[in-house]
Amino acid sequence: MGSDGAATWQRLIVVCSEFPENEGTAPIRSYRKVELCHIDTLSDRRARGFDPFDEGQPCLFVVKKNSELYAYRDLCPHYGDTRLPWKKNEYLDKAGDVIVCAAHGARFDMASGNCISGPCLGQSLTAVRLHVRKDGIVIAEIPS
Amino acid sequence: MNIVGPDALIFGVDDVEGCRQFLSDYGLDDAGNGRFEALDGTAVVIAQKDDPLLPPALATGSMLRKTVYGVAEQATLDAISEELGKDRQVKKLDDGSIEVVDDTGFLLGFQVTVRKKLSLPAGRVNVPGGSEQRPVNNVAVKKEAQPKPVTLSHLVYFVPDYAKAEAFYEQRLGFVTTDRFTGVGPFMRPAGTNDHHTLFMIQTPPHMQGCEHFTFHMAGPNDVMQAGTNMVKKGYQSFWGPGRHIFGSNWFWYFSSPMGCKMEYDADMDLHDDSWSAREAALGADNSQVFLMEYREKWAPMGPPPGND
Ligand code: FES
Numbered sequence A: 001m002g003s004d005g006a007a008t009w010q011r012l013i014v015v016c017s018e019f020p021e022n023e024g025t026a027p028i029r030s031y032r033k034v035e036l037c038h039i040d041t042l043s044d045r046r047a048r049g050f051d052p053f054d055e056g057q058p059c060l061f062v063v064k065k066n067s068e069l070y071a072y073r074d075l076c077p078h079y080g081d082t083r084l085p086w087k088k089n090e091y092l093d094k095a096g097d098v099i100v101c102a103a104h105g106a107r108f109d110m111a112s113g114n115c116i117s118g119p120c121l122g123q124s125l126t127a128v129r130l131h132v133r134k135d136g137i138v139i140a141e142i143p144s
Numbered sequence B: 001m002n003i004v005g006p007d008a009l010i011f012g013v014d015d016v017e018g019c020r021q022f023l024s025d026y027g028l029d030d031a032g033n034g035r036f037e038a039l040d041g042t043a044v045v046i047a048q049k050d051d052p053l054l055p056p057a058l059a060t061g062s063m064l065r066k067t068v069y070g071v072a073e074q075a076t077l078d079a080i081s082e083e084l085g086k087d088r089q090v091k092k093l094d095d096g097s098i099e100v101v102d103d104t105g106f107l108l109g110f111q112v113t114v115r116k117k118l119s120l121p122a123g124r125v126n127v128p129g130g131s132e133q134r135p136v137n138n139v140a141v142k143k144e145a146q147p148k149p150v151t152l153s154h155l156v157y158f159v160p161d162y163a164k165a166e167a168f169y170e171q172r173l174g175f176v177t178t179d180r181f182t183g184v185g186p187f188m189r190p191a192g193t194n195d196h197h198t199l200f201m202i203q204t205p206p207h208m209q210g211c212e213h214f215t216f217h218m219a220g221p222n223d224v225m226q227a228g229t230n231m232v233k234k235g236y237q238s239f240w241g242p243g244r245h246i247f248g249s250n251w252f253w254y255f256s257s258p259m260g261c262k263m264e265y266d267a268d269m270d271l272h273d274d275s276w277s278a279r280e281a282a283l284g285a286d287n288s289q290v291f292l293m294e295y296r297e298k299w300a301p302m303g304p305p306p307g308n309d
């Protein structure tokens, strides 16, 4: 890992031990908050994979549709531990309407992550919570 | 039935341009009209999914529309027509091929094979003391090599009832089961080839029916490694491999593709004849490969910096 990678780790990883909205209902989980990119660099009906921990492969992807952002772990529920795209950042169908797993063609609703056709019908992608900071930086909360 | 193996796979795809680029980068030659050929003329054919010339899609939405088998000669084609005509419609197409639906709903074509006879040099390796070495001063590796797929090797179906499907291919078309995964499905070869399998089937619920993957033979393991590495460098997604399977002994490297199934490179598959007895094993990681490597784009031995567990 170059000095860039090391700097990324120091800059990005903050461990958050609680979220107010979860109080009293959910067990306290810890999250890593990671900066992904500036919101203006994401285009509508396009997806982008992110590799915030320098693992060599994206672990999550963000899609934008009608100015809404959605993020999911880059794992297909069909085989459970394999990635979706056929090429870097190719997570969507041609029209940019649905998320597609290239391995066997499963299609997922963008907003819910639910599989709408294909081998994992009835299963869903794992959602990743996003925040957009005042300065426009998109932050993902990844359970640690 | 002297069926040689798959001659072509026809897909109705969402992203024609993406497929064109992918299939070219995989190493197939763009022969026009959506046809992408290996060295012997076997091919993948793609068309826009709503193209009226395409056969209809399966209800599951699988992009694979048709599997076209090559047969040795017209007599085999006539024999298949007669046999399958007993209980189903056999359609004769203008190009002389025939079209039928198998017992689980896949559309099949049969034609006198388009496979060209190839004479490729045998891949030699320098075994110490071996009798057939690579000639002296003959350098094995070129960094910039772009190995080409030789011939369409096999395809794998997700099927709702493997026993029914196996019986169809065995009893009606003369395929032989070479090995099987218990309760999952058989590896099968038609009578016209010694390849360990040209068809493998995996039992799934009906809503999964479709193509799990398909594969072209490369000239040898080095070509699998180098063609796969070229794909990774172009940004394509390695799905499984490189490695070497146990059943069939074929080297493998699978890539996700825009055809809604995986596309594999293989090499050095076992050959069998009728004296072979099928083996059986439980499906699982232990019985799927003798070894598995994983390509890593970036790696360093020191892990994350201290203090950030
Ligand atoms: S692994 Fe995603 S559809 Fe099969």
Ligand SMILES: [Fe+2]
Pocket (backbone or CB within 6 Å): B154, B156, B213, B214, B215, B252, B264
């Ligand atoms: Fe295979």
